[in-house]
Amino acid sequence: MMHLITSANVGRYPNVMEDVWRFRHDHFVNRFGWEALRKADGREIDQFDDSDPIHLPLLKNGKVIGYSRLLRTDRPHLLSDVYPELMDGVPWPRSEDVFEWTRCVGDAEATDEDGVLATNLVCAGVAEAFVALGLRALIVQTHPKLVTRLLEMGWRVHPLNVPRPYDGKPVAVIMVVASPETVRANYAMFGIRRPVLQIEEDLPHPLDEATTILPFRLDAEDSIARTAASGRPLSASSQRKV
Amino acid sequence: MSNNPAEEMFRFVESVQHLEDRGAISDQLLRSARSFGLMNFGISGLPDKGEKIDPYVLLCGWPEEWFARYAERGYVHADPVIARTRETDTPFTWSEAIGQRALTPSERRTMDEASEFRMMDGFTVPIHSIHGLSAIVTFGAEKVQLGEKERGALHMIAIYAHNRLRTLPSGGGTDNGKRSKLTMRERDCVLWCAQGKTNWEISAILGLSERTIEAYLKNAGVKLGTVNRAHLVAESIRRGVIH
Numbered sequence: 001m002m003h004l005i006t007s008a009n010v011g012r013y014p015n016v017m018e019d020v021w022r023f024r025h026d027h028f029v030n031r032f033g034w035e036a037l038r039k040a041d042g043r044e045i046d047q048f049d050d051s052d053p054i055h056l057p058l059l060k061n062g063k064v065i066g067y068s069r070l071l072r073t074d075r076p077h078l079l080s081d082v083y084p085e086l087m088d089g090v091p092w093p094r095s096e097d098v099f100e101w102t103r104c105v106g107d108a109e110a111t112d113e114d115g116v117l118a119t120n121l122v123c124a125g126v127a128e129a130f131v132a133l134g135l136r137a138l139i140v141q142t143h144p145k146l147v148t149r150l151l152e153m154g155w156r157v158h159p160l161n162v163p164r165p166y167d168g169k170p171v172a173v174i175m176v177v178a179s180p181e182t183v184r185a186n187y188a189m190f191g192i193r194r195p196v197l198q199i200e201e202d203l204p205h206p207l208d209e210a211t212t213i214l215p216f217r218l219d220a221e222d223s224i225a226r227t228a229a230s231g232r233p234l235s236a237s238s239q240r241k242v
Numbered sequence: 243m244s245n246n247p248a249e250e251m252f253r254f255v256e257s258v259q260h261l262e263d264r265g266a267i268s269d270q271l272l273r274s275a276r277s278f279g280l281m282n283f284g285i286s287g288l289p290d291k292g293e294k295i296d297p298y299v300l301l302c303g304w305p306e307e308w309f310a311r312y313a314e315r316g317y318v319h320a321d322p323v324i325a326r327t328r329e330t331d332t333p334f335t336w337s338e339a340i341g342q343r344a345l346t347p348s349e350r351r352t353m354d355e356a357s358e359f360r361m362m363d364g365f366t367v368p369i370h371s372i373h374g375l376s377a378i379v380t381f382g383a384e385k386v387q388l389g390e391k392e393r394g395a396l397h398m399i400a401i402y403a404h405n406r407l408r409t410l411p412s413g414g415g416t417d418n419g420k421r422s423k424l425t426m427r428e429r430d431c432v433l434w435c436a437q438g439k440t441n442w443e444i445s446a447i448l449g450l451s452e453r454t455i456e457a458y459l460k461n462a463g464v465k466l467g468t469v470n471r472a473h474l475v476a477e478s479i480r481r482g483v484i485h
Contacts, residue, residue, distance in 0.1 A: 088248075114457065115427055115450045144397050145331050145370040151405045152372050159255060162248045162394035170332060170397060189372070191425055191461055 002066070002125035002197045004132075005055040006206040016064065020057050021045050023064040027105045051075040054099070054206060056129055058106065058122050058196070066106035066118040068126050070099040070138070078102055079141060079173065083166065086141060086173050092160050093175060096207050097136040101126065101176070116190050123153055124186035125196040128216045130178040132199060133206070137175045144172040154178070154185030183216050194218075247395035250277050254399045258406045268303055271403050278392050280365060280381040284309070285404055287377050288327070289318055300377070300407045308359045317355075320348035327368045327378045333397050335386045336364040360384050365393070367400035373426070379404050424483055428462040431455055433484050436475045 005013055021043035028034045028044055037044050048071050058066030071077040073094040079086065080094075104126070106119030130138065140146075144163045151157055156177040163172035186192060195216055205211040254274045261267050275283055282305065287298035295318040302309055311317070318324055326339035340353060356362075361382035369377040379400035388396070424432065427448075434444040441459070445452040459474065466481070468474040478484045 113451070114454050115448070143331065144394075144401060145368075147398070147401050148369055148376075148405060149372050151409075159251060159398050162251055162391050163397050164390055164394050170394060172394075172398065188461075188465075189423075189425060191427060191458060193457065 001060075002056055002058045002121065002128075004129060004197060004199050004203065005057065006203065007052050008204050008206070009200060010055070015062075016057055016059065017055070018043075019064045020055060020067060023057075023067055024103060024105075027067075027107075028103065047081075048077060048102075051077075052206075054129070054133075056122070056125060056197075058118055058125060060110060060112060060118075065110035066122040066125075067103060068101060068105075068122055069103045070126075070129070071102055072096065073098045073100055073139065079139060083141070083171075086164065086166070086171060087161050090161060092139060092173065093137055095136070097134070098175075099135060099138050101138040101140045114191065114193060116192055120186070120190040121192070121196050124183065124190065124192055127153070127155070127178040127182045127186055128195060128197040131180055131183060132197065132213050132215045134211065134214070137177050140174050140176055141171055142174065144170055147172065147174060150174075150176055153189065154182035180216060184218075187218075247278070247389075247391040250274055251395035251398050255402045258402050261406065262411070264301055264407065264410070267403060267406055268301055271301070271399070272303060274396075274399050275381050278381075278396055279385070279387055280383045280396075281360065283379065283381045285377065285379045285400075285407060288324065288375065291319065300404070304382070305359050308356070308361075311355070312352075317352045320346070321352050322349045323364065323366050323380060324378065325349075327366060328375065331368055331370055331375075333365065333367045333393060333400075335388070336366065337386070339366070356382070365396060367397055369401065369404050377404055424462050424465060424478075425458075428458045428465075429478075429483060431458040432462050432474060432478045435459060435471060436478070436484060 003013070003016070005017070010017060024044035025037070025039060025042050029038045037046070039045070048069075052072060052075065054070040056068045056070070057064045073080070073092075074096050077100040079092060079100060104122060106117065106122045108119070110118040112118075112121060139160065147157050147159075158175045160173040160175055163170040165171070195218070197215065199213055199215050203213060205213050254270060257270055258267060261270065271283060275281070283301070283303040284299065285301040286295060287300070289295050289298050294313065294316065296313050304312070322339050322345055323336050326334060326342070336353070345353070359382075362384050363386040364380055364382045365386055365388060366378060366380040368375060369379060371377075381396070430448060431444055434447060439447070441452050441455045444455045448455070459471070462478075463469075463474050466474060466477045466483075468477045475484075
């Protein structure tokens with residue numbers, strides 16, 4: 001189950017956040033070798049963790065097995081402060097409903113109870129978060145090969161500039177957009193049977209308290225919904241189309 | 243040579259998603275390739291050892307005589323460009339692939355014969371899908387002169403060309419369309435099913451719950467449009483999902 005953690009509820013998750021910093025260090029530094037992020041205390045925290053990010057940890061039995069972070073583009077983010085040269089001086093979409101998708105990772109072996117890989121659950125969960133928060137777009141800096149995968153997973157993907165080598169590997173700046181169709185495509189492709197993202201009912205929308213968060217729900221006519229064994233009855237509100 | 247690689251990339255990416263047939267995609271790709279000084283191209287999946295390339299080809303823009311020879315004589319298994327594609331996720335030129343190591347005599351012959359068709363060099367983009375390395379987009383040229391930005395633009399153009407071909411409504415040659423794509427887990431379950439195992443036995447083999455196995459097989463059945471277990475196995479074999 002993936003959780004949506006904002007500045008409004010981060011206080012409820014002290015243990016999860018501690019696990020997040022260590023999980024990020026384990027994977028990005030120890031597994032992928034991003035030495036610039038290495039920390040003596042084994043907790044990977046950067047300056048952007050102070051600019052009101054959205055944390056999306058994927059938990060299994062209370063333990064972090066996957067993670068992604070969304071950074072506001074109307075505040076400092078990686079493209080603005082770490083490698084703006086990737087854009088050659090051309091402006092990119094920046095507004096309060098455009099976020100930067102960073103630190104996307106899943107434990108390579110971990111799966112949920114249905115045998116779905118953590119990496120795939122993270123991707124589905126981010127698409128659900130996108131839909132639930134009503135975002136306009138995400139910007140991503142990534143190896144171009146991931147464009148093929150994002151397209152396969154039903155994201156709309158727009159390049160923002162030509163890829164260029166960065167530390168010996170090509171890096172592209174892209175803008176991606178998800179819809180409820182994207183979430184359904186993920187479920188079908190990975191055999192996911194129920195929503196991945198769990199959102200606290202009293203959580204205010206991170207951008208605007210007056211806006212309601214509309215969690216993704218499978219439609220009643222969806223065959224997957226009928227076989228979902230979550231035990232949660234489909235209430236009227238959960239059948240609302242999003 | 244294109245004056246503005248980014249502009250050419252944006253033009254291609256925008257136009258290709260509206261194209262509904264291979265001919266039109268081929269025309270647009272040729273236009274882009276030429277703007278970067280490249281001559282022709284091919285887009286194909288990668289056959290396993292001993293397999294022919296023909297059923298894997300998604301788009302063939304090679305000289306007819308060359309491709310006929312390449313397919314007939316199984317050059318795909320003696321092609322240093324293909325060998326390099328299996329080792330990297332970064333695009334490369336053919337001369338980079340050749341320059342890296344000593345070629346076997348049959349690899350040398352493949353490259354020599356390509357140059358008889360004026361393809362002295364080329365530029366190749368490995369395509370990685372969710373299931374791993376899945377295809378190659380490769381361009382031939384008399385001479386490759388690509389800067390960093392041209393390489394980047396072609397990388398993206400190749401990705402979008404391949405993706406559009408993969409999702410064409412008619413499906414393409416080797417691709418039975420999205421509906422029939424089973425996940426690895428679903429395929430595993432079908433494989434054990436074909437061995438006569440019950441759901442309980444498969445669950446023990448794969449270390450998953452029986453209910454999970456049931457769900458995988460059910461999803462596989464929906465994707466292949468089958469009505470029962472025997473039908474699912476038969477259809478999976480017919481479509482080459484399992485052998």
